[in-house]
Amino acid sequence: MSARATCDAASLYWQVGLRGFRRYATYRAATFAGVVTNTVFGFLRAYVFVALFSGHADVGGYDLSDTLTYTFVSQGIIMAIFLWGWWEIALGVRSGAVVTDFSRPIDYQFYWLAQDLGRSVYHLIFRGIPPFIVGALAFHLRFPQHPWTWLAFALSVELGVCVSFALRFMVNLSAFWLLDYRGVGTIMQAVWTFFSGFAIPIAFFPGALRTVSEMLPFAAMLATPVNVFLEKAQGLDLAAALAFQAGWAVVLLLVGRLMLAAATRKVVIQGG
Amino acid sequence: MADLLSIYVHIMAARMRAQLQYRVSFVLQLVGSFSLSFTDFAVVLVIFAHLPYLAGWSLGEVAFLYGTSYMAFQLSDIAVGQLDQLPVLIQSGDFDMVLIRPLGALFQVVTLDFTLRRFGAFGQGALVFALALARTDIHWTAGRVLVLTLMPVWSIPIFASVWVVGATSAFWAVRSMEVINLVTHGGQLLTQYPLQVFGAWIQRLVIFVVPLAFVNYFPSLYVLGKPDPLGAPEFVRFASPVVAIVLVVVAGRIWNFGVRHYRSTGS
Amino acid sequence: MAPIVSVENLEKRFAVSRKRQGARGLLGKLARETIDVRAVDGISFSIQPGEMVGYIGPNGAGKSTTIKMLTGILVPSSGLVRVAGLDPSRRRIELTRHIGMVFGQRTQLWWDLPLRDSFDLLRYIYRVPVERFRVNLDTFVELLDLGPVLDTPVRQLSLGQRMRGDLAASLLHDPEILYLDEPTIGLDVVVKARIREFLAELNRERGVTVLLTTHDISDIERLCSRVMIIDRGHLIYDGSLSAIKERFGDERMLVVDLEEPAPPIDVPGAIVEKVDGPRQWLRFHRSETTAAALIAAVAARVRLRDLTIEEPEIEDIVRRIYGGADPGRAR
Numbered sequence: 001m002s003a004r005a006t007c008d009a010a011s012l013y014w015q016v017g018l019r020g021f022r023r024y025a026t027y028r029a030a031t032f033a034g035v036v037t038n039t040v041f042g043f044l045r046a047y048v049f050v051a052l053f054s055g056h057a058d059v060g061g062y063d064l065s066d067t068l069t070y071t072f073v074s075q076g077i078i079m080a081i082f083l084w085g086w087w088e089i090a091l092g093v094r095s096g097a098v099v100t101d102f103s104r105p106i107d108y109q110f111y112w113l114a115q116d117l118g119r120s121v122y123h124l125i126f127r128g129i130p131p132f133i134v135g136a137l138a139f140h141l142r143f144p145q146h147p148w149t150w151l152a153f154a155l156s157v158e159l160g161v162c163v164s165f166a167l168r169f170m171v172n173l174s175a176f177w178l179l180d181y182r183g184v185g186t187i188m189q190a191v192w193t194f195f196s197g198f199a200i201p202i203a204f205f206p207g208a209l210r211t212v213s214e215m216l217p218f219a220a221m222l223a224t225p226v227n228v229f230l231e232k233a234q235g236l237d238l239a240a241a242l243a244f245q246a247g248w249a250v251v252l253l254l255v256g257r258l259m260l261a262a263a264t265r266k267v268v269i270q271g272g
Numbered sequence: 273m274a275d276l277l278s279i280y281v282h283i284m285a286a287r288m289r290a291q292l293q294y295r296v297s298f299v300l301q302l303v304g305s306f307s308l309s310f311t312d313f314a315v316v317l318v319i320f321a322h323l324p325y326l327a328g329w330s331l332g333e334v335a336f337l338y339g340t341s342y343m344a345f346q347l348s349d350i351a352v353g354q355l356d357q358l359p360v361l362i363q364s365g366d367f368d369m370v371l372i373r374p375l376g377a378l379f380q381v382v383t384l385d386f387t388l389r390r391f392g393a394f395g396q397g398a399l400v401f402a403l404a405l406a407r408t409d410i411h412w413t414a415g416r417v418l419v420l421t422l423m424p425v426w427s428i429p430i431f432a433s434v435w436v437v438g439a440t441s442a443f444w445a446v447r448s449m450e451v452i453n454l455v456t457h458g459g460q461l462l463t464q465y466p467l468q469v470f471g472a473w474i475q476r477l478v479i480f481v482v483p484l485a486f487v488n489y490f491p492s493l494y495v496l497g498k499p500d501p502l503g504a505p506e507f508v509r510f511a512s513p514v515v516a517i518v519l520v521v522v523a524g525r526i527w528n529f530g531v532r533h534y535r536s537t538g539s
Numbered sequence: 540m541a542p543i544v545s546v547e548n549l550e551k552r553f554a555v556s557r558k559r560q561g562a563r564g565l566l567g568k569l570a571r572e573t574i575d576v577r578a579v580d581g582i583s584f585s586i587q588p589g590e591m592v593g594y595i596g597p598n599g600a601g602k603s604t605t606i607k608m609l610t611g612i613l614v615p616s617s618g619l620v621r622v623a624g625l626d627p628s629r630r631r632i633e634l635t636r637h638i639g640m641v642f643g644q645r646t647q648l649w650w651d652l653p654l655r656d657s658f659d660l661l662r663y664i665y666r667v668p669v670e671r672f673r674v675n676l677d678t679f680v681e682l683l684d685l686g687p688v689l690d691t692p693v694r695q696l697s698l699g700q701r702m703r704g705d706l707a708a709s710l711l712h713d714p715e716i717l718y719l720d721e722p723t724i725g726l727d728v729v730v731k732a733r734i735r736e737f738l739a740e741l742n743r744e745r746g747v748t749v750l751l752t753t754h755d756i757s758d759i760e761r762l763c764s765r766v767m768i769i770d771r772g773h774l775i776y777d778g779s780l781s782a783i784k785e786r787f788g789d790e791r792m793l794v795v796d797l798e799e800p801a802p803p804i805d806v807p808g809a810i811v812e813k814v815d816g817p818r819q820w821l822r823f824h825r826s827e828t829t830a831a832a833l834i835a836a837v838a839a840r841v842r843l844r845d846l847t848i849e850e851p852e853i854e855d856i857v858r859r860i861y862g863g864a865d866p867g868r869a870r
Contacts, residue, residue: 029447030447036451036454037450037454040454040458041458043474044458044470047471050469051326051469052322055325059322179294179297180294182297182300184304186300186301187300187307190308193311194311199311200314204322205321206318206321279663282659282660286649286652364645371631372612372635372647374636533614534613536604536607536613
């Protein structure tokens, strides 16, 4: 690819991402309702953890402040990362609109990824910051010591979005083969609610469950970014954590591409 | 009343027939509902992997609260969860249709659909409850058996009334409902744990304002024979039926008030 | 006979919040003011049993708001409403048994159920005796030709089929009054004709009182002996269709074919409405000039090849009334 073509492609995806950002910026009332929800659930969970720590100073390497920070950060970034009930591609498959999308001169997977990244930046800022601020007013939360941590955190969240997108992309594409993609989606949602460390930190999991969960891609979605925020990994460990996320993102996006290729063949041969 | 029940049965039967047509889809949704709701209990299990008592409650006792809360909430959801569709009905003007039929508006809204898949989450709650009964050493007396068996009689109406009040706000501001319904969905999480876990302001809120503490917390103190660390008087443990009746009446009044302010903005 | 519908000084005000003028940005969000919009502004009328009344007016004039107050969907701000002897907003549920309602733009059928199941559910809901239900269903299925689609889910029906299904559904409980809100909107000529025939027969055979709102004046020409026109919340006409012509229709159109195209003809007492090549349309008012004087004036200015004088169509008159022509002048 020439430098010029690379530049054109980059600006195209930049525009797509910008559109994703603006698309969600119009739903201000929904954003407000979401912020209230995340904040309230943050409080309820925080109180449960306070009770848990009444008999302990340390659980799985976390103290109470770590855990409360973990709670409000994860409530804040949950929308940026997961986007519950995102079925745009599956609906396109059902309606047949996907066929025209395939014929566009833009990479189908990267198009949606760019849009999702744009969206996630909006959600990270507007759904992420308010619950954390309210939480910090009520509890003792831990702020990063090093200014660079903020940057590493933002990067880590976006890598988490890439992993999450890759998984959601596959679940959506399953609509090509399965009549009931929603049932599959709910089961997947259960898996990543628990194994991402959203319901409770993975560090609290007992023994082998913790070891296995820390290696799964679900950890790369949420647990890693929050741990980066808590500065649990620094220096080389931080690089390793980001590499862990990037590795899963690449692998899962590639698997998604294989699925996409199979889906495209299916469309070409059977006409959808 | 018997008439209403027979209409309900007929509407629901028609709906169920439509849903059961796609059997695989139904089973998958049931499994999805079960597993997603199970993540809530997984959290309880992880917590108890680190300590024997949470705020003085054993795993079996917390499971008792969790199970009763889950079953009551899911049954209320099955009964009145369709109220979440009210903003859509109001915005589209389809609420008009509800008002030209010879049935109560509330009855019609809650029977708009019947989500069988929620029995997945209900089953999860029932399973945890069975575990609780096996793990706790309850000294069964006639009174305790009675309170336990009667629990659905008040717990479902309390959740449902809160739901109705939250939904009524949609007659004025469609988005307000999402925020108010937080109380119901948040209430499900809240009633899974002993009340003393939560901050004082939350305790006051769910005792005096949105009386979710009467769903299962106070009656469970009686059934499990536990002292109340909040120091509420003894009769509070038996006040749930009265609370439920008052709430149902208040919710009904508020709902009727809302319906009279319906503006029918659709065409 | 006692009227089946009577309305006195009926009003409906809506509080509408809007941006204060001149306030912008964040200030505009905060500086909102509430103004009262009078959707229905003091109207009175009554309808006798067995009448078929057309209720027309431009969009937003207050037609639907009136009908919604007659059914109890909306609570009036002030004034008196009695339908079948009942106050609709106070005794809505009781009233529903006396009324049937069809909205052209939405359905009261169950979207995912076959038509037959919807009818069956309505039988339970309205507690229609089985024999009566059978008779009604058979009658309506035959008259509306619903037999072939009875087992089709409603979402798969065409607009015309759905509309006929809705009509049948609204009548299963033998209502005395039928409200129809745009029942022929978007339908083709054949279905329209069928529905009109059905309504006429329903009124003739069963004496059902019909109140019909529509944009299609031909619906009213075929069905209604009486028309009410509402504009900006006021009832501006209530009488027979033919009397509209006498009251508002004193304008005519002179259509002239010229030898060659010409600029709009400037003659006193007439306005050129339209020019199409050598043909021009001149609107004139009976009270201002006569046809003979106008023709003479035109002939003096241009060379004529042919001419006709058109009586106004009801539809044109109504459109002009909507268009803001001052009804006070005709009064």
